[in-house]
Amino acid sequence: MLDAIISEHGRDLTCAVGENLFVQGDRSDFVYFVKAGLLKASYLGADGREQIKTILTPGMAIGSMTALTSDGRCSFGVQAVEESIVRAVPYSMLRSAAAEDLSSAQEVIEILADLARRKERREYELLCLSAEERYLLYLKEVAPRAPSLSQMDIAAYLGITPPALSRIRRRHGMTQQPKHE
Amino acid sequence: MLDAIISEHGRDLTCAVGENLFVQGDRSDFVYFVKAGLLKASYLGADGREQIKTILTPGMAIGSMTALTSDGRCSFGVQAVEESIVRAVPYSMLRSAAAEDLSSAQEVIEILADLARRKERREYELLCLSAEERYLLYLKEVAPRAPSLSQMDIAAYLGITPPALSRIRRRHGMTQQPKHE
DNA sequence: AGGCGTAATTAACCCGGGTTAAGTGCGATG
DNA sequence: CATCGCACTTAACCCGGGTTAATTACGCCT
Incomplete structure (x- = not known):
């Protein structure tokens, strides 16, 4: 075998x-x-x-x-x-x-x-889903098996830039740690 | 066999x-x-x-x-x-x-x-190329074998809408047939 | 020929992501 | 402890694509 x-x-x-x-x-x-x-x-x-x-x-x-x-x-x-x-x-x-x-x-x-x-x-995800939908799917299906990924890597996986990912996270209230002045 | x-x-x-x-x-x-x-x-x-x-x-x-x-x-x-x-x-x-x-x-x-x-x-094309780059690649590699595709279908293949494709074509001077008043 | 439906284009407006830059927190290093 | 570097976030601005709607062209049907 x-x-x-x-x-x-x-x-x-x-x-x-x-x-x-x-x-x-x-x-x-x-x-x-x-x-x-x-x-x-x-x-x-x-x-x-x-x-x-x-x-x-x-x-x-x-x-x-x-x-x-x-x-x-x-x-x-x-x-x-x-x-x-x-x-x-x-x-x-x-x-x-x-x-x-x-x-x-x-x-x-x-x-x-x-x-x-x-x-x-x-291919389906890239063609049919928005960046936000891809992130939510990522959280459900990939994140549990890859908890040590940086936000930079997550953004690169979604096909967007770190600021864009940060904005998406902000919309979902999952950021807010550093209070930028 | x-x-x-x-x-x-x-x-x-x-x-x-x-x-x-x-x-x-x-x-x-x-x-x-x-x-x-x-x-x-x-x-x-x-x-x-x-x-x-x-x-x-x-x-x-x-x-x-x-x-x-x-x-x-x-x-x-x-x-x-x-x-x-x-x-x-x-x-x-x-x-x-x-x-x-x-x-x-x-x-x-x-x-x-x-x-x-x-x-x-x-996957590479969807992840790394812009819509415009994908269109140029399409013209080079797919169009010759699929000359009967409508612009609607081409747009759907590129992952954009017909108006967006029309704009790209306009930028490259490949439209201009109907002169919209 | 006239009329209908659809494809293609264009315009106007909106929104999301890119870009750039600045600020914040944190860990590594000296 | 102080400093440096880096990851992350935020802000401000720009640009490309989405949306909607109007216009034109063309094929098809009667």
Whole structure:
């Protein structure tokens, strides 16, 4: 089964806070399985602005599809928000395992289907929800599993700037700590 | 191989302009392979607003991942923009073919990986690009394959309203036909 | 030909988010 | 303890997109 391949050919990596698993532009052909911790996958704009694509929590898998399947470079990077442990496996290893063993193939299909499902949902949120609605959804579904995210990161995840997030929080009465003169 | 399963268990559907392949809320467990024509996959908001998720051209496959894998309902619908021909195959058929035959499994993996790659790109565009940038990208990459799309549909694909699209087009000097008094 | 319905454009106004800058609180560091 | 830096908040202003409504153009139907 696939677990055996992952155990044999994969290796555990420990990421300190702020450490990059890989950065935008890299040629990483690895798939990473998050075992513990918290990481963020993000795009870095030419102007230095960061947009967070995915908040990664244990149980999730990540890899740049374009880098994996088109011999391209990673269109985004992954950085640890908390100390994290991930298992890195070359995508080619998964593919060859799937090419030789039926049950491994099923598991790869499951992983890809799960990835597609998550992306489908994210696409819906970005396309159909307002920033405020996305924040409320974030509070309900992501925040419980990522309590250590900064407001900056939350804003980058929602696709807005920190001041915009602050305004939304203010409207909901969840700020008001510093009393600006 | 998978083609045989698709030929045997799938069936061709012909969609007239405006016809729905399936609508939001359906329990469709089919995957559709576009053979000819042009279709759109879209979310319908409670207020009746349409947001187009994907423009479907020949060679692409579509299906609601949440409906396929979580026994849920389709989160979006698919409608023909031009007269189209699609081949419908139950997802369960693909899965069982992939469970019995290694080469079929590889093909299913290819289909899912391609889907994930497309979604990854779309996610990037929605998260990082402005409406204007998305329109320019649309002109370069989608328009050539979908010349019959209305401005309404283009706007819905970009996530904006027709007036907003008109303003963008005006800025680029690509309008000016009707001279509004 | 005349009339209707719809798509596309434009205008006017509003609102939400971006930008910039300033102020506040807090933790790390010396 | 004092200072520095950074995250967070707020304010002021601008700009782009939403909303609504009016106008034009065009296809379709009778």
